[in-house]
Every structure is written in structure tokens, then in C-alpha cells.
Amino acid sequence: xxxxxxxxxxxxxxxxxxxxxxxxxxxxxxxxxxxxxxxxxxxxxxxxxxxxxxxxxxxxxxxxxxxxxxxxxxxxxxxxxxxxxxxxxxxxxxxxxxxxxxxxxxxxxxxxxxxxxxxxxxxxxxxxxxxxxxxxxxxxxxxxxxxxxxxxxxxxxxxxxxxxxxxxxxxxxxxxxxxxxxxxxxxxxxxxxxxxxxxxxxxxxxxxxxxxxxxxxxxxxxxxxxxxxxxxxxxxxxxxxxxxxxxxxxxxxxxxxxxxxxxxxxxxxxxxxxxxxxxxxxxxxxxxxxxxxxxxxxxxxxxxxx
Amino acid sequence: xxxxxxxxxxxxxxxxxxxxxxxxxxxxxxxxxxxxxxxxxxxxxxxxxxxxxxxxxxxxxxxxxxxxxxxxxxxxxxxxxxxxxxxxxxxxxxxxxxxxxxxxxxxxxxxxxxxxxxxxxxxxxxxxxxxxxxxxxxxxxxxxxxxxxxxxxxxxxxxxxxxxxxxxxxxxxxxxxxxxxxxxxxxxxxxxxxxxxxxxxxxxxxxxxxxxxxxxxxxxxxxxxxxxxxxxxxxxxxxxxxxxxxxxxxxxxxxxxxxxxxxxxxxxxxxxxxxxxxxxxxxxxxxxxxxxxxxxxxxxxxxxxx
Numbered sequence: 001x002x003x004x005x006x007x008x009x010x011x012x013x014x015x016x017x018x019x020x021x022x023x024x025x026x027x028x029x030x031x032x033x034x035x036x037x038x039x040x041x042x043x044x045x046x047x048x049x050x051x052x053x054x055x056x057x058x059x060x061x062x063x064x065x066x067x068x069x070x071x072x073x074x075x076x077x078x079x080x081x082x083x084x085x086x087x088x089x090x091x092x093x094x095x096x097x098x099x100x101x102x103x104x105x106x107x108x109x110x111x112x113x114x115x116x117x118x119x120x121x122x123x124x125x126x127x128x129x130x131x132x133x134x135x136x137x138x139x140x141x142x143x144x145x146x147x148x149x150x151x152x153x154x155x156x157x158x159x160x161x162x163x164x165x166x167x168x169x170x171x172x173x174x175x176x177x178x179x180x181x182x183x184x185x186x187x188x189x190x191x192x193x194x195x196x197x198x199x200x201x202x203x204x205x206x207x208x209x210x211x212x213x214x215x216x217x218x219x220x221x222x223x224x225x226x227x228x229x230x231x232x233x234x235x236x237x238x239x240x241x242x243x244x245x246x247x248x249x250x251x252x253x254x255x256x257x258x259x260x261x262x263x264x265x266x267x268x269x270x271x272x273x274x275x276x277x278x279x280x281x282x283x284x285x286x287x288x289x290x291x292x293x294x295x296x297x298x299x300x301x302x303x304x305x306x
Numbered sequence: 307x308x309x310x311x312x313x314x315x316x317x318x319x320x321x322x323x324x325x326x327x328x329x330x331x332x333x334x335x336x337x338x339x340x341x342x343x344x345x346x347x348x349x350x351x352x353x354x355x356x357x358x359x360x361x362x363x364x365x366x367x368x369x370x371x372x373x374x375x376x377x378x379x380x381x382x383x384x385x386x387x388x389x390x391x392x393x394x395x396x397x398x399x400x401x402x403x404x405x406x407x408x409x410x411x412x413x414x415x416x417x418x419x420x421x422x423x424x425x426x427x428x429x430x431x432x433x434x435x436x437x438x439x440x441x442x443x444x445x446x447x448x449x450x451x452x453x454x455x456x457x458x459x460x461x462x463x464x465x466x467x468x469x470x471x472x473x474x475x476x477x478x479x480x481x482x483x484x485x486x487x488x489x490x491x492x493x494x495x496x497x498x499x500x501x502x503x504x505x506x507x508x509x510x511x512x513x514x515x516x517x518x519x520x521x522x523x524x525x526x527x528x529x530x531x532x533x534x535x536x537x538x539x540x541x542x543x544x545x546x547x548x549x550x551x552x553x554x555x556x557x558x559x560x561x562x563x564x565x566x567x568x569x570x571x572x573x574x575x576x577x578x579x580x581x582x583x584x585x586x587x588x589x590x591x592x593x594x595x596x597x598x599x600x601x602x603x604x605x606x607x608x609x610x611x612x
Contacts, residue, residue: 047612051413052413052612053612070316072315076416080410082407085410086407087408088334090333090334095333099326102326103323103416105322
């Protein structure tokens with residue numbers, strides 16, 4: 001059984017389409033990064049999973065339960081860190097956790113949970129005085145109540161400094177080791193690549209890519225750009241490079257003082273260099289530019305790309 | 307992994323959930339200045355009225371009916387004040403959480419939306435009841451000193467009926483609050499309720515008499531005079547304030563009309579007082595105002611996107 005299964009989900013708000021035929025699954029025990037720019041439909045998807053909004057058509061299940069008819073069963077087994085919400089100003093961290101513990105009918109210790117997220121010092125301070133980062137830690141502690149089978153974290157790094165973000169990732173790993181599934185959304189690839197097994201990229205309400213982080217990296221490597229500085233430009237040499245299998249594009253960079261050949265290929269760089277040299281050119285310098293995962297993310301989510 | 311939801315998990319209403327929400331809401335509200343202000347307000351109200359009764363009411367005191375006088379005067383004030391307090395205490399109950407987003411903290415826990423409405427009403431009712439009790443009990447000491455003793459039964463009766471009356475208005479406030487995610491609109495709705503029951507409803511009697519004078523509607527001839535038609539009187543009796551005053555005569559000696567007045571009233575209806583002028587009907591009216599708004603709110607709140 002999959003932890004989350006979304007099947008041809010549509011959601012419109014009036015005439016605005018938020019989700020369009022969205023389908024994906026999250027396997028049990030994996031860390032799934034749900035990526036997309038702001039407004040792509042990440043929050044709407046999470047809102048459907050938690051029954052905060054109802055699908056226009058299509059359906060979704062979480063831990064095998066239907067999100068509309070069996071929502072209480074889902075929430076009993078799921079820990080949620082919601083995005084963009086304030087904590088209850090007049091309640092202390094302890095009272096927040098007692099509310100969650102009470103609600104789930106479990107026997108957790110508020111102090112131990114706050115210890116884990118590094119907020120034990122502020123246990124009896126009202127949340128109204130918390131910084132954004134402290135609020136985020138409190139929400140994470142609430143999500144951890146009752147050892148949930150699934151954690152849904154919506155933009156968990158919001159308001160956290162790099163140190164806090166690292167601690168957040170550490171806790172995610174601990175939870176996965178315990179056997180939990182983690183589904184977390186982010187608008188930045190950087191935050192998810194360190195911890196996610198698989199990544200889904202959402203754009204305009206549609207999933208444009210779903211792959212493992214390694215798989216995405218491979219698709220990036222396929223488009224390595226090679227910049228070769230040579231002593232002169234020779235058409236025969238360029239033609240020789242073009243005939244190499246795996247080379248997708250050969251250009252001369254006119255903007256440089258030194259003659260420079262720009263080659264896009266997804267195969268051996270040595271083959272390109274030897275083709276140039278065997279045609280009598282002298283290679284004085286070369287550099288490879290590997291697109292980062294962030295570039296892939298940009299490519300998938302920017303208007304006009306495929 | 308569990309694949310079946312238990313019976314409790316599919317039920318639309320869960321007592322433990324309602325309790326957890328009410329407890330959280332109570333903890334939250336009890337820390338607000340509003341709560342302490344209210345308690346102080348009720349205390350002052352009773353003490354001042356007791357002072358006035360003690361000062362001017364020597365004759366009444368001689369007849370041993372001091373508490374009745376106190377209850378009579380206090381209930382005329384609380385009839386106007388309790389609705390205001392309840393509307394102020396309830397208007398943000400749900401709209402406020404939707405506006406700030408904290409509703410996602412609450413409903414990410416295993417609670418249904420119906421649980422939330424009922425839990426909020428229970429929590430706010432507890433807050434208002436507590437402030438009434440605190441005010442009444444503190445004042446009891448002062449009242450006892452000023453009046454040289456008082457009837458515990460009448461005093462408790464007034465308190466109990468006031469709490470039911472308060473819950474009716476809280477139910478209206480919390481229900482209206484669930485219909486919108488804007489606290490401004492919720493506030494406007496509270497103002498609308500105020501205008502409806504304080505001005506419009508009070509004007510019904512006057513307007514009916516006016517229209518009878520112009521011959522637009524015909525009254526019922528009784529002996530030499532004319533009384534408004536049954537439906538107009540029935541409508542007037544649906545005002546929670548009127549019901550509050552009438553229920554008081556069930557619970558206390560104070561508002562009880564003497565036999566002569568009752569006989570005169572009955573005379574107007576050909577010997578028998580119609581059901582809607584009997585005291586038990588007033589209690590039904592108060593219960594109607596508790597239940598009806600909730601039914602509407604539960605129906606609608608369960609169907610909206612949060």
C-alpha cells in the first residue's frame with residue numbers, strides 16, 4: 001500500500017484552476033520532496049489530503065483512507081506541520097503539545113518532544129512571544145506527537161536559520177528510521193535534495209517530473225556543457241565534433257577574445273577533445289558546466305520550458 | 307499498519323474531540339483580558355444593583371422580597387448585557403482561526419469540523435458561565451451584607467437561566483462565525499444580530515399596533531378593546547430576550563406574575579393562555595436558539611473549503 005495516492009485530482013476555485021489532473025504516489029517509508037514554485041498548487045494538494053478543501057473531481061487516499069470520508073482516521077495517524085499559520089498566542093508550548101496529545105489520545109511527554117526540537121527552554125512561555133523559527137519548531141514538535149505513520153511538512157524550513165534547517169533534516173531522518181513516511185513540500189530544491197529519496201516537481205497544478213534525486217541528477221548530467229578554448233576555429237573540426245554520437249549541439253562563442261567552442265553533450269568529454277585535436281586544433285583550456293539540481297528545477301518550473 | 311478505521315474514527319462527532327477543543331479554547335480565552343473584564347463587570351453590576359435595592363428598597367425588604375427585587379432589576383440589565391457579551395466573546399471563535407490559519411493546527415488533529423463548532427461553543431460557554439459564576443458569587447457576599455441575607459434559590463435560578471440565555475447567544479455567535487473566513491464580516495454579522503433583536507424585534511409590537519391603527523392588519527377584538535393578532539404575539543415571544551424574562555419565572559419567584567394578572571391575560575385569549583405565552587414555551591424558545599444556528603452552521607461548515 002502506498003502512503004499517499006493521488007488519482008486524477010482536479011481542484012478549481014471559481015474559475016481559477018489550482019490542480020489539473022494531478023496523479024502521484026508516495027511509497028511507505030520514503031521521504032518524498034514535493035517541489036514547486038509558490039502558487040504551483042502545493043498547498044492546495046496538501047489541503048486536499050487533510051480535507052481542508054474538497055476536490056472538484058478525482059480522489060486521494062492517505063494510508064489507504066479516503067481523504068473525504070475517512071479524514072479522522074488519516075489525522076489520527078498523521079503528523080502535520082501546516083504552512084503559514086500562527087500558533088495560539090496565549091497558549092504556552094506545553095499547552096500546545098497537551099492539546100495535540102489530548103486530541104490524539106496518546107501519552108507523550110511534552111518536555112521530551114520539545115527537547116527534540118530544541119525548544120525545551122521555552123516550554124512555559126506563551127507562543128505570542130515566539131520568533132518565526134521558534135513557532136516552526138513548536139509546530140514540528142506538535143507534528144511528532146503520537147509517533148505518526150506519516151509526516152506531512154508544508155514548507156518546514158520557513159523561518160529557520162541554516163542550523164535550524166539542519167536540525168529539521170536530522171529529525172526527518174530519525175523519523176524515517178523509525179519507519180515513518182515523510183512528505184514535505186518546498187519551493188527550493190536545495191532544501192530537499194539532502195534528505196529526499198524521491199522528488200516530484202509541480203508546476204501550474206500538474207506534476208511535471210517525478211524521479212529519485214539521483215535520477216534527476218542523471219538527467220542533468222545528460223546536458224553537460226563543455227567549453228573548449230582552442231588556438232583557432234576550424235570548420236572541419238567542428239563538423240567532426242558534430243558527428244560524434246551523444247553531442248547535441250556545437251556552437252562557437254563569438255563573444256570571447258580566444259576562440260571558444262561550446263559543446264553540449266551527454267557522453268564522453270574526451271571524445272570531443274580528441275576529435276578537435278585530431279583535426280589539428282590545439283586545446284588550450286576547457287571547462288565543464290554541470291547544471292545543478294536547482295537549474296533542473298528552474299527548467300521544469302519556468303514558463304516556456306517543457 | 308492499520309488498514310481499518312474504527313467506528314469512532316468514522317463518526318462525524320466525537321465526544322473526546324469536543325472536550326479537547328473546548329479545553330484548549332477555554333485555556334486560551336481564560337487568559338484574555340476580556341474574561342477578567344467580564345467577571346469584574348458582572349460583579350460590579352450586581353453590587354451596584356444590590357446597593358440601589360438596599361438603599362431604596364427598605365419597604366421591599368420589610369416584605370422579605372429583597373432577592374426578588376434584586377433578581378427583577380438585575381435580569382432587566384442582564385437581558386440586554388449578556389447578548390452583547392456573548393456576541394463579543396463568540397464572533398471570532400471560528401472566523402478568527404480561519405483568518406489566522408490556526409484552524410489548520412486544530413483540524414490537522416483528529417477532529418471533525420462539527421467537533422470544532424461544538425467544542426468552540428462548549429469552551430466559550432464555559433468561559434462566559436465561569437465569569438457569570440465568579441461575578442455572582444463574589445457579589446453574593448456583598449449582596450448578603452447590604453441586604454442582610456438573600457434567597458439562594460432565586461439567586462441560583464437567575465444564574466442558571468442567565469447561563470442558558472448566554473449559551474443561546476453564543477450559539478448564534480459561534481455559528482455565524484463559522485460561515486465566513488473574515489472576522490470583519492463576522493463582526494458585521496454580530497452587529498446585524500444586535501440590530502435584529504434589540505431594534506427590529508422590539509419594533510414588531512409597535513409596528514403591528516401602528517398597522518392595526520391604519521387598518522392594514524386587523525386585531526382581535528376582546529371586550530371593549532382590540533389586541534394584536536396571535537401571530538404577532540407569537541413572533542414577539544420568539545425573541546430570546548422575551549424568552550429569558552419568561553423562563554425566569556419558571557426558575558425564580560421574582561418575575562412570577564400574580565394570579566390576577568394571569569387571569570387577565572388569559573381573558574384576552576378567551577379564558578386559556580395560548581401555549582406560546584406559557585413559561586415552558588419560553589424554555590423551548592431558548593433551546594430553539596441554541597439548536598437551530600448550530601444545525602445550519604454544522605451543515606454549511608462541513609461543505610466549505612477552509
